[in-house]
Amino acid sequence: SATWTVMLAAYSQSGHIKQAKKLFEVMPCKDIIAWNAMITAYARNGHLTDAIELFDRMPQRNYVTWTAVLTAFGQSDRLLQAQRLFDQIPDKDLVCWSAMLAAYAHAGDLDQAREFFGRMPARSIQSWTAIFSAHARHGDLRRAMAIWDEMPERNLVTWSAMLHAFVHGDSAAVKELFDSMPARDIIAWNALLASTVQSGDLDAAKDVFDRMPQQSLASWTEILTALARSDNFDEAKMIYQAMPERD
RNA sequence: CCUCCGGCGAAGCGCGACU
Numbered sequence: 001s002a003t004w005t006v007m008l009a010a011y012s013q014s015g016h017i018k019q020a021k022k023l024f025e026v027m028p029c030k031d032i033i034a035w036n037a038m039i040t041a042y043a044r045n046g047h048l049t050d051a052i053e054l055f056d057r058m059p060q061r062n063y064v065t066w067t068a069v070l071t072a073f074g075q076s077d078r079l080l081q082a083q084r085l086f087d088q089i090p091d092k093d094l095v096c097w098s099a100m101l102a103a104y105a106h107a108g109d110l111d112q113a114r115e116f117f118g119r120m121p122a123r124s125i126q127s128w129t130a131i132f133s134a135h136a137r138h139g140d141l142r143r144a145m146a147i148w149d150e151m152p153e154r155n156l157v158t159w160s161a162m163l164h165a166f167v168h169g170d171s172a173a174v175k176e177l178f179d180s181m182p183a184r185d186i187i188a189w190n191a192l193l194a195s196t197v198q199s200g201d202l203d204a205a206k207d208v209f210d211r212m213p214q215q216s217l218a219s220w221t222e223i224l225t226a227l228a229r230s231d232n233f234d235e236a237k238m239i240y241q242a243m244p245e246r247d
Numbered sequence: 248c249c250u251c252c253g254g255c256g257a258a259g260c261g262c263g264a265c266u
Contacts (some may be wrong), residue, residue, distance in 0.1 A: 002254040009255070036255040046265065067256040074257090076266080098257040105258085129258035160259040168258090192259045197261095218261040225262060 001027070005034045010040030036064045043072035063092075067099045074103025089214030094120075098127045110143075125151075129158050135167035155186050163191035171199035184217050193219055198227040 001100050004027045011020035020041045027034060035058050042051035055061075055069050066089045073082035082103040089096050097120050104113035106159070113163035117131045135144035144165060151158065157182050166173045174195035181188060189212045196205040209215065209223045220243050 004256040007254095012255095031254095033255050038255090042256060062256090064256040067255090071257065095257045100257090102257055124257085126258040131258090133259065155259095157259045162258065162259090185259095187260045194261070216260080221261045221263090225260095 001029055001031050001034060004126070005037050008034065008041065009039045012037065012044060015045055016171050017041060017045045017047065031052055032058075032060055032065070033244060035059075036062075036068060038070045039065065043068055048072055049074060054188065063089075063096060065090075067096050070096065070103065071105045074099065074106050077105060077107045079107050079109065094122055094124055094127075095107055097121065098130065103128050108134070108138045110135060110140060114143075123152075125153055125155060128152070129161055132158065133161040133164070137160065139166065143152060156183060156188065160185075160191055161189045163188060163195070163234045166240060167191055167195045167198060171195045186212070186214065187221070190216065190218050190222065193222050197222060202232070 002181050004023065006133060008020050008027075011017070011023065011087060020038065024030070024034065024038045028168065035054065039051050039054050042048070042054065043160070051069060051072055055065065058065065066085070070082055070089075073079075073085060086092070086096065086100045100165060101113060101116055102118070104110075104116055113131060113134050120127060128147070129231050132144055132147045132151070135147060148162065159177075163174055163177055166177065174192060178184065178188060178192045189208070193208045193212070195206060196208050205226060212219060220239070224236055224239050224243075227233075227239060
C-alpha cells in the first residue's frame with residue numbers, strides 16, 4: 001500500500017490529478033494514508049469540492065486528514081470554514097494549530113492571527129515563522145521586528161522570511177542580513193538575487209547569479225525576467241538557452 | 248516490548264496558469 005501511495009503523491013506533485021484519482025480507485029486496499037494523500041492531491045490542485053467530498057466519505061480521520069482540509073480552506077482564504085473545521089477537530093496537535101494560524105496569516109488577518117498565536121498551547125518554529133512573515137508581508141514591519149526579537153530560535157526558513165521582508169525595499173539591508181546569516185541555502189540566495197534585481201543594478205545581479213553555489217529554476221527565472229524587462233533580449237535568450245531544464 | 252527510519256498534513260523564493 002505504501003508503494004501505491006508514493007506513486008499517488010508523485011502524480012499529485014506533478015499536477016496529474018486524473019492519474020492520481022485513477023490510481024486511488026484501483027488501489028487494492030486503501031489505508032488512511034492513501035485517503036489522506038488523495039485529499040491532499042485534490043486540495044493542492046484546486047479541486048476543493050472533491051477534497052471535501054472525499055473527506056466526508058472517509059471511514060476514519062486522523063490529524064493529517066483534518067490538517068490537509070484545514071490548509072485547503074486556508075490557502076483559498078475561506079477563513080470561516082477553516083475556523084469551523086478547526087473547532088471540530090477532536091484532539092488538536094500542534095500542526096493543526098499551526099495550520100489554523102497559517103490560514104489567518106494567509107488571509108492577512110493580523111489581529112486575529114496575533115490573538116490566536118497568543119492562545120496556542122505551544123509555539124513551534126513554524127508558528128513563529130508564520131506570525132512573523134504574516135506581519136512582514138502585510139506591511140506591519142514594526143510588529144514583525146518585535147516578533148523577530150522574541151523568537152526563541154531561528155533557522156534557514158525564518159531567516160529567509162526575514163530577507164523577504166526587505167526584498168521590495170531596502171537592498172542594502174538584505175545584503176547586510178544575508179552576510180550575517182549563520183548559513184545560507186538556495187532560497188536565501190534567491191532573495192539576495194531578487195533584491196539586487198529590484199535595486200536595478202543588473203550587473204550586480206548577474207554577479208550574484210554567478211556566485212550562487214547552485215541555481216534553482218526560480219533563480220533562472222528571476223534573472224531571465226530581469227533581463228527581458230530591461231530589454232536585454234539577446235542576453236535573455238542566451239540565458240534561456242543555457243538553462244539546464246525548462247518547464 | 249521499546250527506539251530510530253519509512254508512504255499523507257503546518258512556516259520562507261521567481262514566472263506563468265487557474266479561482
